[in-house]
Amino acid sequence: MQVNTLILGAGAAGMMCAAHAGPSVLVIDHAKAPGEKIRISGGGRCNFTNMHTDPTRFLGQNPHFHKSALSRYTQWDFLDLVDRHKIAWHEKTLGQLFCDDKATQIVDMLRTEMAQAGAQLWLQTSLVELSHDGVLFTAQLERDGKRHSVTARNLVLATGGKSIPKMGATGLAYDIARQFGHQITDTRPALVPLTFSDQRFAPISGVATPVVAEANGTAFEEALLFTHRGLSGPAVLQISSYWAEGDSISLDLLPGHDLPARLKTTRQTHGKRNVTTALAEILPERLVEHLAADLPLSGNVGDLSDKRIDEITDRLRHWTLTPTGSEGYRTAEVTLGGISTDGIDSKTMMSRDVPGLFMIGEAVDVTGWLGGYNFQWAWSSAVAAGRAVTKRT
Structure with missing residues (x-):
């Protein structure tokens, strides 16, 4: 099977990227359902962004890296998407925005956006092996007890960090990034x-x-x-x-x-x-x-x-x-550190050394404050990568 873009991870960043990455997109995840961290966030109502999103409210070894993506897809852009899907929301303290009803509304919204873009979603799918011949990525996947070989021109790492392992977090993105020569900054639990x-x-x-x-x-x-x-x-x-x-x-x-x-x-x-x-x-x-x-x-x-x-x-x-x-990764909301931004283009989220390799969301060394900032980073970095992918098609 050949696709233009293979996205690893059906979380906030992965689904958002799929909605903007153009035709022939496959998203895979080992979980039974997409967006599990979205579902449990904000007490089940999802603190999906913050009205006061600003680059100074993010941590990382490069304090400037995240500015580009955040400025080109802002909290107001995501709020407009929420409003278009008629999801009622309210503001709590310090600019935090939540769904009036359930967090699953955000998951449903993203799934709808993915479907409209024509993206495929394979759940309960494991990555067995991954290689790159200089042009195409080849992933050996296991699904329903069967092996599938998928080739893609673009590969997006959106599997998140190590936080909340009971949700399946493994740090897989770090291993893949290392495989392709990227450095990983020290990681530790944050918002914990x-x-x-x-x-x-x-x-x-x-x-x-x-x-x-x-x-x-x-x-x-x-x-x-x-x-x-x-x-x-x-x-x-x-x-x-x-x-x-x-x-x-x-x-x-x-x-x-x-x-x-x-x-x-x-x-x-x-x-x-x-x-x-x-x-x-x-x-x-x-x-x-x-x-x-x-x-x-x-x-x-x-x-x-x-x-x-x-x-x-x-x-x-x-x-x-x-x-x-x-309390460690068990209860940490996010992972501090991650894939070093030194090897990533801040405008496209693409590797500087491996064309077609993109890294987004929590996997990257960008961590926001508590209060919807990390979701906004997921949306912004995902859209930056998605738009860059469409220009490579």
Whole structure:
């Protein structure tokens, strides 16, 4: 069987690319259904893009690589596609856009776009062997217990990274990229909860509070969630992309609060109030009880000196912790690192050394913030590759 373009991976990037890659396209995936990460994302409603998508909200060794694709297929372009398919959506905090109904609407939309473009989809299909003779790629595939040999002028790697292995993530794209001479930057879990070996926060598991979380000079003001294993919530997931094992993190538990002024006023008006009671007016009570083990918070507010008030405030604004590790790829939303962008053309997503080899989506060393940015990278890089493929036909 011969096709013009073979796409490995029927996830967000792979399906989007198939819809833009012109005639004679075959998409394969080992899963039983396409777009499984789309289906489970956003609590089942898919945070499909972000209104504030900007190149500064992406990580990678080359901070400029992703600019071209993002500028040529923007969040507004994808939103227009969603609207054309009459998918109702809403905005949550910080520009995050979700389906009103189910995430599978996005999968259905992409399948419709693929069908209209004439692309074929083979599910429960495994790649057994792959070669290239300088002009054509030849893939030996296994499907329904049978071997199929497929040749293609273009090959698109859209199998994602290592995150969420239970969904079938394997890092296959990295192996294929290496096969064709591409370098892989160090990979690690990103947008992932951080853990503590002593499970120190187990007693307050389930407690959430707004914080400013900081790691290696980058900070995010969002919610923090304490878990049996450590720390989670949007603030921690965000800084996990900037954190490395052995690093400390800093938490400001008082964003938007002037604690010194509040305590000094309470000292004058309700001096007999217990310090923990006063703090529990702005922090969760269980968290205050936990903090009291490290911070001497006994006694009444009326007995606090200005110096002691400043000391308490400083500790709460700069709570420094050193996580033992993270929950790993098991729960990581994305993989940081990947196929080095040094060997990829930023306008076409094609290999600089192997004509017809394209690399898109999470497989590439481009990682977005939490909140729909990684989906937007999938859409943008996929369209860039799809358009480039059509020019080679």
